[in-house]
Amino acid sequence: MEIEWESMSPFAPAVSKDLHAPVALVLMAIGFIFSGNFFLNKSPSALLVALPASAAFAFGAVFLMCAVGVYV
Amino acid sequence: MRGPTPWGLLLFTFATLCTASLPSTSPATPLVLPPDFTPPQVxxxxxxxxxxxxxxxxxxxxxxxxxxxxxxxxxxxxxxxxxxxxxxxxxxxxxxxxxxxxxxxxxxxxxxxxxxxxxxxxxxxxxxxxxxxxxxxxxxxxxxxxxxxxxxxxxxxxxxxxxxxxxxxxxxxxxxxxxxxxxxxxxxxxxxxxxxxxxxxxxxxxxxxxxxxxxxxxxxxxxxxxxxxxxxxxxYTAPVITANTLERDIEVSHWGGNMAVEERYTITNKGAKLKDQFSRVTWAATSYYNPPTHAIKSLTFDLGVGASDPYYTDEIGNISTSRFRSNSYEALLELKPRFPIFGGWNASFVIGWNHELGKFLRTDKKDAEQYVLKVPFLEGPKEPIVYDEVEVTVILPEGATDVSYISPIDIDSEERYLHKTFMDTLGRTALKLKVRNVADEAHGKELIVMYRYPKFAGLRKPLVFFTGLMSLFLVSWLIGKVDTRIAK
CATH class of the missing domain: 2.60.40.1730 (tricorn interacting facor f3 domain)
Incomplete structure (x- = not known):
């Protein structure tokens, strides 16, 4: 087991702990901008704006939780 | 409704979210011999x-x-x-x-x-x-x-x-x-x-x-x-420290790159009981020349280099009589209980801290979905201590499968379940190991946990949020389309 452990690579997270807060803020900001745009625009193309808004909010929420110390 | 596509996407997402299976269990094999057994005289x-x-x-x-x-x-x-x-x-x-x-x-x-x-x-x-x-x-x-x-x-x-x-x-x-x-x-x-x-x-x-x-x-x-x-x-000049129960949780977060450890202790001093009432005056007077005492005055935990965000609480709240000394070769958490614990007295407290996950978790170079976690089974204080009952729970990320482990000490029983907490849909894969009668020599011995964590499982949390928000947007857009005018 020891040899196997040595030959394995240490886990590296997608975003390091220091960057959780800035990444979360940027993503949430993007989410708010796109959703603002969505609510101002009632044409069918608004749903295309909802896609990046939801995605940014979704990832932003995960990093925001991590940034405040609730490691999900 | 504009078409089946958004609903189809929604149904597909929920269907895939609900298909993760429970990890398997492995039975223990005791050495059973006939009732009239006597060792052969060889x-x-x-x-x-x-x-x-x-x-x-x-x-x-x-x-x-x-x-x-x-x-x-x-x-x-x-x-x-x-x-x-x-x-x-x-x-x-x-x-x-x-x-x-x-x-x-x-x-x-x-x-x-x-x-x-x-x-x-x-x-x-x-x-x-x-x-x-x-x-x-x-x-x-x-x-x-x-x-x-x-x-x-x-x-x-x-x-x-x-x-x-x-x-x-x-x-x-x-x-x-x-x-x-x-x-x-x-x-x-x-x-x-x-x-x-x-x-x-x-x-x-x-x-x-x-x-x-x-x-x-x-x-x-x-x-x-x-x-x-x-x-x-x-x-025997030291207190006889016994942990009646110790519950130790090790929570792994891939998103956060963090390993959170929490330990809940209930300890008793099994040493000689006090003959008379406790005298605060004598206690304060003797603490000036700091003689050896049979009361538990303080406990020192070595949390390992790189430990951060320690906390020390009990059912009342934060206990402020603690010190955390962290430097490049050790991270010591020095605790003082709310009162000196004399023979027969009890105390319960909780300590917890965080670690960078990369120190304890490694991934297979050939198979990026295969992970190996290597953590101390027990850490505990530097003071001599024995444990009557220990429960070590390893909480893996949600969706981790094929969990197996190698324990440094013999396990009495194991339990596998899903632990539900923040942002979970299914619950996190948890492995609880129970041991009785543990001496402090077990401190630092390493528990190895192997598991598979598929790429999709990692995306479960944002995907759930994405689906929920997307449906909110869709509903709001549909409501916005409804014509509420009374007359044309």
Whole structure:
């Protein structure tokens, strides 16, 4: 087991702990901008704006939780 | 509705979210023998030296014995007997080939007849040819061997512990020559059993400094078991710290790159109780010259280099009497309980801290979805301590499968379940390991947990949020489309 452990690579997270807060803020900001745009625009193309808004909010929420110390 | 596409996406997402399966379980295999079992008389103990270390709140016996195969067949199974009332307090039994290349041997508890006055552990040695010898080293950890005597002392009195053992090593085989050496925390041993020495020999036992030696004794038969009891009283200046329960949670977060550890302790000082009421004045006066005390004043935990965000709380809230010293070679958390814990007093508290996950988790270079977690099974305080019940829970990320583990100590029972907490849809894969009677020698021994964590499982949390928000947007867009005008 020891040899196997040595030959394995240490886990590296997608975003390091220091960057959780800035990444979360940027993503949430993007989410708010796109959703603002969505609510101002009632044409069918608004749903295309909802896609990046939801995605940014979704990832932003995960990093925001991590940034405040609730490691999900 | 504009078409089936968004709903289809929604249904597909939820269907995939609900298909993750529970991890499998692996049953334990006890060594079961017939109820009328007695160990076959195939060995002789040629020479045996037993050293009993009483410097900690449990006893640690190291037995070095030259075992000779007295039969005419190759033998591998060596049995170690324990009295029925002792066997429940056995923390561990380890065996190794002391001089030869045999290394560590597997030791297993024998299950045969619960009512039998003698219970056994079996050592699976390297094959021993007829009339050849092996030097076996047994290490036995026994908990709760000493009780305070007198049972009550005053706040500034010395504390003495009473130990009852046996004159001979209780072996399943005849022993030709043996000696028992006891080691104490200091030379203060006011009472110990004395035997009449044989003609021509010196005192039995012989006392030198903080050691007492019984023997040597020639030819001790199996029927003698341990022989006459030996009783001793020795000074023990430290508290007898016992953790009645310890619940240790290790939570792995791939998104956060974090390993969170939380330990919930309920501790008791099993030392001598206070004769009178606790005197705050005496306590404050004596703390100026800081004498050794039998109360628990403080506990020091080494959290490992890189530990961060420690906390120390109990049911009331934060306990402010703690200090965290973290530098490049250690991270010490020094705790003071809310009150000094004297004999018979209890305290419960919670400590927790974080670590970078990369130090403990590695991934297979060929298979990026395969992970190996290597963490200390127990950490615990630097002060000598014994644990009655320990529960170690490893909480893996949601969606982790194929969980297996290698434990450094024998596990009594394991439980696998789903632990639900923040942002979880299914629950995180959790593995709970329960052990009884643990001595502090288990500190730092590593538990290895292997699991698979598919890429999709990692995306579950954002995907759930994405789906929820997307449906909100869709509903709001649809409501915005409804024509609420009364007249055209």
């Amino acid at each position: 060995f002789n103990n040629t020479n045996l030296l037993r050293t009993i270390d009483l410097t900690r709140p449990y006893s640690r016996e190291v037995i070095a014995v030259i075992v000779e195969n007295g039969s005419n067949q190759t033998q591998t199974e060596y049995y170690v007997p324990f009295a029925k009332e002792v066997v429940d307090r056995v923390s561990y039994v380890e065996a190794r080939d002391k001089a030869g290349p045999g290394g560590d041997f597997i030791v297993r508890k024998v299950e045969f007849d619960e009512k039998s006055p003698v219970q056994y552990y079996r050592i699976d040695m390297a094959p021993l040819a007829p009339s050849s010898q092996i030097t076996l080293q047994l290490t036995i950890g026994l908990l709760h061997t000493a009780t305070p005597r007198p049972a009550t002392v005053s706040q500034v009195d010395k504390q003495f512990l009473f130990y009852r053992g046996s004159r001979y090593f209780h072996s399943a085989y005849p022993t030709l020559k043996q000696k028992t050496k006891l080691r104490f925390p200091n030379p203060e041993v006011p009472e110990y059993t004395k035997f009449t020495p044989k003609a021509g020999s010196t005192d039995d036992p012989a006392k030198a400094g903080s050691f007492i030696t019984y023997g040597p004794y020639e030819l001790v038969k199996v029927e003698e078991k341990g022989g006459e009891p030996i009783e001793l009283m020795y000074e």
